[in-house]
Amino acid sequence: MAATDSAIDIAVGPYEIYGDELLGVKASYEATVMIRHPMTEQLAHFEAVAPELERRLPGSVEPAEAHRRFAVGVYDVAFAAGMTNMGGKAIAATLPNDEKIRSEVGARLLLFRNVISAKFEPILKPLGARVLRSDQLALVREDAFLYHTLLHEMAHALSTCFVKRDRDGTATSINEALGERYATIEECRADLLSMVFLGLLAHHGYFPADIKAAAAVTFVVNSMRSLRFGAGDDYSRGAAIVLSYFIREGSLRADREGNLCVDPEKMERDVQKLAAVFQEITTNGDYKAAGEVMENFGSIPPEIERLRTRLTDLPVDLEFIFDGSAAPG
Numbered sequence: 001m002a003a004t005d006s007a008i009d010i011a012v013g014p015y016e017i018y019g020d021e022l023l024g025v026k027a028s029y030e031a032t033v034m035i036r037h038p039m040t041e042q043l044a045h046f047e048a049v050a051p052e053l054e055r056r057l058p059g060s061v062e063p064a065e066a067h068r069r070f071a072v073g074v075y076d077v078a079f080a081a082g083m084t085n086m087g088g089k090a091i092a093a094t095l096p097n098d099e100k101i102r103s104e105v106g107a108r109l110l111l112f113r114n115v116i117s118a119k120f121e122p123i124l125k126p127l128g129a130r131v132l133r134s135d136q137l138a139l140v141r142e143d144a145f146l147y148h149t150l151l152h153e154m155a156h157a158l159s160t161c162f163v164k165r166d167r168d169g170t171a172t173s174i175n176e177a178l179g180e181r182y183a184t185i186e187e188c189r190a191d192l193l194s195m196v197f198l199g200l201l202a203h204h205g206y207f208p209a210d211i212k213a214a215a216a217v218t219f220v221v222n223s224m225r226s227l228r229f230g231a232g233d234d235y236s237r238g239a240a241i242v243l244s245y246f247i248r249e250g251s252l253r254a255d256r257e258g259n260l261c262v263d264p265e266k267m268e269r270d271v272q273k274l275a276a277v278f279q280e281i282t283t284n285g286d287y288k289a290a291g292e293v294m295e296n297f298g299s300i301p302p303e304i305e306r307l308r309t310r311l312t313d314l315p316v317d318l319e320f321i322f323d324g325s326a327a328p329g
Contacts, residue, residue, distance in 0.1 A: 030084040034075035037113045043072050043150065049206065053197050054158045057279055069106030070094075070157045072150070076114040080320055088229060089318045091116045094153045099161035099173045107157040109150070115318070116146055119225075123315055128221040130310045133259040139217035147207065148194050148215055148222070155193035156186070163285035177285025185290045188238035189282055192275035195219060199268055216264040220252060224307070227300070228316050237294070243304050244297040245274050254303040 128140035162171035246252035251267035
């Protein structure tokens, strides 16, 4: 899957290969036609601050590869086919997936602006109205959702791809080291680092100061959205972990009516602590520690489980209808 800087970009690529018996034969494909959004130029400065964010990765970790590069592109999705138009619809992507190429050449971050907007208004915003205490509803903001998404993808790009596990110094990819636990750990790590990065950027004036509280509340609501994807989904499992941790630590609680209330300042500290745990797990390729975190925090807290009954009539995700619109479905 690839994209260019032309006005209309076309991305086509293999989605998955199944088994040795299909070696070299693509089992399915995805295709996306994208129109470059003017916001691409507005976000170009994030490429310049990436080295500073990389130096601030939390936790006791090995140094990341030097001179890692990436480019940010914002697009409107005009058409999608194949696996791109099945199941949950992506709001962003970091490419390429190959760790060796990403380490040597860099990564490209793609934000799908119209899909982000389409998920915010009919899904995220009304979901917040069902689960939050009324005085925090105004903190559910689309700009916080967008910037969290951007920094989530930056977190994917700003990470060491390999861990040295053998005595001879042979490098093993983090994906290989963590096995079937990798996707859940990596998505959870990126979510948490996104909040860390957002706080740093707000502190240095890249964002308005009030974005931090809005990001904390919007993050909780977005985690509730991800939780609805089901127990087999990596985003859903990651959401259960962070919500469980916040409930246990007290930065997220339910009031007498069962509505959620976020303590943004305490949540900022909790995010820092948990992000450091995940960063260390991935950098060290610690399969055992990954399993322990998933076991300790992977269950949905009762405070959250009770709220899910309020959401049954809300759409879980989008259905793409290519007559010029995207409708909730």
